[in-house]
Amino acid sequence: MRIPVFSFLLPALLLSCVLSAANAAVPCEGGTVFEDRNGNGRRDSGEPGIAGVKVSDGVTLAATDANGAYRLPPVDGRSLFVIKPAGYLSTRRSDGLPDLWANTRTAPGPVLKFGGMPVQPVACRNFALRKAKPSPNRQQRLDVVVFADPQAKSQRDVEYYRRDIVEPLKHDTAIDMGHGFGRFYFDGIAGDMGISLGDITHDDLSLYPALTAATTSLGVPWLHVAGNHDLDFDATRDEDSLLTFRHHFGPDTHAWEEHEATFVLMDDVIHQPGSKPSYIGGLREDQFAFLERYLPTVPRDRLLVLAVHIPFFDAESGRETFRRADRERLFALLQAFPRVLLLSGHSHTQRHVHHGAASGWHGATPLHEYNVGAACGAFWSGVKDADGIPDTTMADGTPNGYARLQVRPGGEYSLSWHPTRLSAGNAANSQAMRLSAPQVLRRGAWPAFAVHANMFMGQDDTRVEYRIDAGAWRPMQRVVAPDPWLVAENTRDDQADALRGYDRAPPAGPSSHLWRGILPTDLVLGEHRVEVRAFDRWQGEQRAVVQYRLEGAAE
Template identity: 35%
Template sequence: MKSLYIKQTLTVALFATLGFQALAQEKVAGYVFNDANKNGKKESREKGIAHVAVTNGVDVVLTDKKGKYELPLGDDNIISVIKPSQYAIATNADNLPQFFYNHKPKGSPKSKFKGVEETGKLPRLLNFPLMPSEEKDIFTALIFGDPQPYTQEEVDYFAKGVVEEVANIENVPFGLSLGDLVGNDLDLFNPYIAATKKVGIPWYNLLGNHDINFDAKTDKLADETYEAHFGPANYAFNYGKVHFIVLDDVLYPDPRNATKYWGGFREDQLQFVENDLKHVPKDYLIVLAMHIPLSEPANEDTFRDEDRQRLFNLLKPFSNTLSLSAHTHIQRQDFFTKSEGWPQEKPHHHYNVGTTSGDWYSGKLDENKIPVSTMRDGTPKGYAFINFNGNSYSVDYKVAGKPKAYQMEIFAPKVVAKAKRTKSGVYVNFFMGSKNDELLYRIDNGDWKPMKYINEPDPSYVSQIINWDESEVLIPGKRGSNAIDCTHLWQGKVLSNLEVGEHTIEIKAKDMYGNEHFGSKTYRVEAPKF
């Protein structure tokens, strides 16, 4: 009897092992091919493309000389091609790049907001079409931070206040939104998509903490509705000599206490980055895009330190890097050095981009009945252009509704008493600035003098909030958030020992790329009336 029991146990164990191996050995295969007639189907005369990366979300493989790939497959994978340079990806009617296949045979788990439908049986060959496309090493990408509408009305604010300004833009090959595409109501994904479609260029997206399924029990399942609309939350693509890696860095539920969220990555995400970077030339510029900043202002524990360090270590072989985020509804430039765990001599630049929703669609209404929505650090709402030249880059910030040259807000008194000492000052909020930049000022064509970098609230924004609070009538719109310290603010002195009359303050700012920006403001000197 005992020997029979042992034999049955071994048989069960053997079948279990074989079953596990069969599951582990399930594969997905197909071709990456030159879609000559652009119909999305591989035909006999259309050749495969060699050495193109394809991923299942963790593993990354290169196609062989015939363009064929093969990857391990589970019951919940998104297979995607990593677009190589000099090729284009087809877009759908909404200008969303179609570089992926959702493999969820049973569909997404039931949740408040609908996820992916049952995808059924996997095709015998899962092929990815690419089209040859001339890509210059010099190009510009358009970046949106946090559209984040909570209502259809706010979708309309986004569409009219931002999208209309860049509609049908030329000489920009693609755009990217840095998360918080909507504000918790995932039914607004489609209106958001309809709005961004009007930019008229291929549009990439990433997931933010307001784009997740809050009823999910695990982080892996928190992006099911996002996946149904946009595809993988972690993916990569190349353009020119730049390799873009888009990552979901929202851990939900927070692994520390199972509530809210935390910045960081799962192990499978870091494995994807590691496997992806194995196939990227070392002289490429690596651009990482995520929602929650890698930096932690005010020493708040907003990002899991070991995940940031692991990411930094993976980037060590690459001399040229940049990372982007949004989330904070302010704008700041951070530079990681060896003291913060960056493994290179050259600091790593992390750009926390100002948002298209500004301060959550707050503030007075402009002439078009759209909220001004200046952010808490005094940065006006807007969007960024990243200009690439080979493996180098520069960044421009464009204030929505203002001329391109509007790069600073100057605050100074309107009038001072002649020859009377004053504690009034001139303050400059240089929107793209950091403490490493130099700002100069002069009055009435005098000598240029350096301004003092300070870390305080922007008085121009403070005055807006005070005006709101002191108003004796209701102001259309909604009051903005209280001011916080600005990381791109400078101070100079106001002179009162000048002739009675109007005087001009001029500002000259040099950004981190060597570009000069100018601004001016006038004030009056009057004889004392006491």
Template identity: 30%
Template sequence: MKKFASFYLFSSFILSGFSYAQNTASGTVYNDLNNNQVRDKNEPGLANICVSNGREVTTTDKAGKWTLPVNGDTGFFVIKPAGYQVPVSAEQLPRHYYLHKPKGSPTTQTEGVAPTGPLPRSIDFPLRPQAEDKQFSVLLFGDPQARGLTEVNYVMHDVVEECIGTSAKFGITLGDIVADDPNLFGEINAGVAQIGIPWYNTFGNHDFNRGATDDQFSDETFERFYGPSTYAFEYGQVAFIVLKNIYFTPDGKYKSQFTDTQIDFVRNYLKHVPENKLVVLVMHAPLVRSGNRNELFQLLEKRPHTFSVSGHTHTMAHVFADSKWGWNGPKPHHHFINATVCGSWWVGLKDETGIPHATMNDGAPNGYSILTFNGNQYKIQFKAARRPADYQMNIYLPEEQSPANWDTTQVVVNVFAGSARSTVEMQVPGQTGWIPLSLKPSGDPAVAAMAQLGPFLDATVDGTKLEKVFGWKMDEPETSHHIWRGSMPKNIPKGTHRLSIRTTDQFGQTYSASRIFRVR
């Protein structure tokens, strides 16, 4: 593995000699005309390109040169500008960085970065022009969270295989790539690479180096595979800022917050981002749960176009942050908590293909999202794993009842990616109009029923716990923030009928579903 790390460090950039002045680093961003990731004599430098050391952000001069402060553990990265591409590895991982760790990573249970030696005299970043339309899509994977190769295979068969051939321009994993075993990064990367598009990654609390005694060293294996855990890049009219907002405390626990260095990085980078661009913050834990989010809010709230996305909770939700969350902009900030690839940690009965149902604790199926941009505007579409694209809700209604019981029967609808800005309506027998349903956050009925299997799975047969046969036991159900309710009308005639549901989300996307029931 050390051979891999050293090969990468010295193959992606020109490292011309070594510098003995260790207080600054410098290099060139250049147009890699022949795509060999080595700066040849005829390849010009590129001006006005942002380069960072994770705190300061500078721009290249007319010759493509840059200079930044350095310390004994610094990750330098070029911020990919719109209209350019950075090299990617065989695993489709962007190679936009250089790690300066003269002594390498501290020893932990998983291998970090090998010693990089003295600071190179020149750290040169290659870029190549590429066409970028203002309209493009991105795949968002939340929490694949694989425990061992069995669950790596679940990720591949449940989600990755159906994404092959996507029109998305790149993908982003929102942290918890693995479940406490960074040694599996390589296996996950090799599988996700089969989708065939560049893939960016975010640090999650389950991606940490076990045994690290300082937050600074909690992401050493992550850095070996993916580079700095805080970075930025641009595509079209969108500036993406990826932030590690998992902070490990000396007692081995973690909390969600940003460091002063990260806040400085965002502040310094935004000075170079025009007001007409959409700024998208990407992180693992929800922004609204981060302790010092107000410092970030203050940097963003005067900008007209902002959005943020996270994973972590194993539920799906839209939060429209206003003053009660510390956001004081003219309109609420939209934060989207994405669905998880692993659902509820790959828990549940297995289907005919051997994959657990993995329903999330809010009743939404496991899956991913497709984030589509048009200039500085965006929309989100949820995609349930291995299900049709229009599978967007579950309807709960008794299949059969006598006429007298329908008067007090509630229609319950879980619109998986619904929000407070969605409308949900129903149409019942004998009516041509649509009746609005009310948003009533509550538990999902199916999840509540599945949770009752918990004690059953504690039982044993011939000394083997049934959970080993039928799947891991689910966590307790959680409140779903996308449940709608309404009352059935009176006097439904006897017979077989169809209940129709339609929903329109904040982006104007409309979905429908039906449920058949009988009045006996």
């Protein structure tokens, strides 16, 4: 992984707008993208412009000339942004986010509870980039940290997010310098970049600065997708529903380029005020206009990643949760790319979907969508641990956490899920799966009881096997059913005569990554060891162990 170098200075506006006789600002129609060699955020003598950098307002696409200059007339209400080219790093805004965008707002918009987008006079804007330096930590791959649904409802939840997601990630990636003083975290070593897949908050947009401060403490360039809980719900039309989000995070359609992958991040929440449902998944005409201009410029020798909030698949049988016409139109644009990965959030469960003709994909191979589990898990619910952090296991039995996407040159990629905590009292836990089994069975009982393995990154074709007492390996059967561990947690909540946590665990729902193996009861009395192994497509063989006991019983 490479350690990004950022400028910590606020960028200055480097080109002056021509003033009229009345000394009022005349809209500027361009600027420069330049190489910030000394890292101070402003263009100094000898710092050249960078040719061929793409600049957009979410609809129109321009490119810088040989001197790094671009021309893009401002349009009120749009966000101007630079598509960071491969081989360069962005400078950093005062809040720690990449400084690659500027909003245009010449007249007051609707009055919104959380402020919306304030008036910002149009000024010529230069953008600073720094050349990426080779790093000894670089392992010939791009390392991307992926959060879905941090979804803080309150400052208390922001602290859960910081303590449960961000701080452990720092600890896990800290470096032992060998001097005996322990491990140290250095700015930016958690990954090469990060993405949050929407629902940054749970309707309280005033929490954005606190959440951003926690996230950017990782020192990683971080990009944000908008979710349905990031909307200005008092906006009366979809066009105004992300004004506050855009004030804090910039354009709701954005792109970012690396040598190994191209990232396109899009708002796919269509706000429908006054209707039921109040939103649906889909894309706007201006987004298709951008894609139709931008995608032909994207190299085909790398991975193309589309990051959104609402999944492209229909989450409910018989109900359109993503507009089918939009999905088919999008998939047609993607069909020419040999390697495409879709990333989505929203569901607070985890699954892999491989799109085919039934969902409008007609490529040579199925189109992979990874629906990423939530950082907040089940909305920061459940029993708190010794550190005061809720268990917050999701409805499909997946523990909360974050994902990593690693991309190698040529576009080959791997994915992994990183639980932040698993229940300490369950010895069957591993980072890859959770096992559930009865503790004791009667010897000679009808063999109807099973060990269950919830393989968090499991897919339909994942090979999962088990063996008893180091015997022969036998296949486990994939089942679509609730996770027994969460069912038991629901029962404990039901039987408690007082609240066990601020919110109880979610009702267990069908899990798409659960396997079952019958436990034999014709073995000798006593303890028996059950070992499970699963073959993860990217991480290889994963193992976990649990025990059960056979006892004799008098009639």
